[in-house]
Amino acid sequence: MSTVALTINGQEVTVPKGTRLLDAATGAGFFIPTFCHDENSPNYGGCRICVVEVKGARNLVASCCAEALDGMVVETESEAVVEARKTILELMLANHPVDCLTCDKAGDCRLQDYAFRYDVKAPTLGGERKDYEFDDSNPYINRDMNKCILCAKCVRTCQDVEERAVISLAYRGFNTKVAPALDGNLATSECVSCGRCVSVCPVGALTYKSLSGKTRSWEVAKEQVTCTWCDAGCQFDLLRKNGKAVGVVAKAPSEGRPLCLKGRLGLELRYNDEPMAPMIKKGDQYVEVSWAEALGLDEIIEKLK
Ligand code: SF4
Numbered sequence: 495m496s497t498v499a500l501t502i503n504g505q506e507v508t509v510p511k512g513t514r515l516l517d518a519a520t521g522a523g524f525f526i527p528t529f530c531h532d533e534n535s536p537n538y539g540g541c542r543i544c545v546v547e548v549k550g551a552r553n554l555v556a557s558c559c560a561e562a563l564d565g566m567v568v569e570t571e572s573e574a575v576v577e578a579r580k581t582i583l584e585l586m587l588a589n590h591p592v593d594c595l596t597c598d599k600a601g602d603c604r605l606q607d608y609a610f611r612y613d614v615k616a617p618t619l620g621g622e623r624k625d626y627e628f629d630d631s632n633p634y635i636n637r638d639m640n641k642c643i644l645c646a647k648c649v650r651t652c653q654d655v656e657e658r659a660v661i662s663l664a665y666r667g668f669n670t671k672v673a674p675a676l677d678g679n680l681a682t683s684e685c686v687s688c689g690r691c692v693s694v695c696p697v698g699a700l701t702y703k704s705l706s707g708k709t710r711s712w713e714v715a716k717e718q719v720t721c722t723w724c725d726a727g728c729q730f731d732l733l734r735k736n737g738k739a740v741g742v743v744a745k746a747p748s749e750g751r752p753l754c755l756k757g758r759l760g761l762e763l764r765y766n767d768e769p770m771a772p773m774i775k776k777g778d779q780y781v782e783v784s785w786a787e788a789l790g791l792d793e794i795i796e797k798l799k
Pocket residue numbers: 590591592593594595597598599600601603604605606641697698699
């Protein structure tokens with residue numbers, strides 16, 4: 495296999511020919527932030543937060559799309575790079591609710607992490623702000639497009655991996671937003687609630703409804719579980735808080751196989767630690783009953799007698 499040798503932050507790095515700069519740098523242990531980069535739909539280069547300085551290049555280079563070349567001299571945290579990243583974050587936060595105190599994604603949010611790392615505080619830039627309606631129409635997924643940073647990972651995942659293309663980038667310029675067909679809500683779309691878009695969203699724009707308000711991200715332990723509902727054997731993350739199961743979530747496509755709703759909901763039922771009582775419809779209402787009543791045991795015993 496042919497290789498190339500380059501210098502990253504003063505360190506000699508040798509990688510196979512064709513390796514992206516991002517992978518060359520992170521593989522050598524250097525940190526590069528990313529929002530839109532996704533292994534399953536690479537080379538998007540939309541958010542530019544991954545820019546690096548390449549000696550001799552006219553502009554900063556998006557490392558997720560650029561190839562590592564022989565003799566390159568790269569800086570991943572130069573003054574120009576840090577300034578560019580700060581500006582990108584300031585622009586994102588200028589149109590963001592910044593309600594990390596109550597956001598379900600806090601603690602597991604790249605925007606929050608990078609703002610901390612690059613010391614970017616509350617919005618400093620003025621101007622028009624987005625004011626979209628919160629979409630909780632889907633029984634499993636909440637969408638808050640005011641928190642969306644337009645990385646398009648959800649769109650690409652739904653199109654390229656899930657092959658459903660339920661959502662896309664609608665409108666243009668300032669009005670660009672992620673939306674189902676005709677800018678409707680998720681409930682009236684063709685969405686199958688697989689949750690893949692949620693698993694790749696780097697911020698709190700897409701979250702699981704079942705976990706909303708239940709826990710902070712750092713309070714849960716993740717355990718990998720394999721679905722047994724069919725022979726595909728997809729893997730999910732079971733979330734436990736204080737030892738108690740609180741939810742089952744889809745893994746990012748790069749970490750697992752295609753997932754289906756049956757598997758996720760079936761596992762949620764299987765790992766439900768809440769005591770469950772059977773229900774029977776009496777008149778117009780479902781009411782809780784004993785297992786004996788639900789199974790008709792009294793009736794069977796009477797008939798046997
Ligand atoms: S999406 Fe991230 S930055 Fe925005 S409010 Fe939620 S935690 Fe904070």
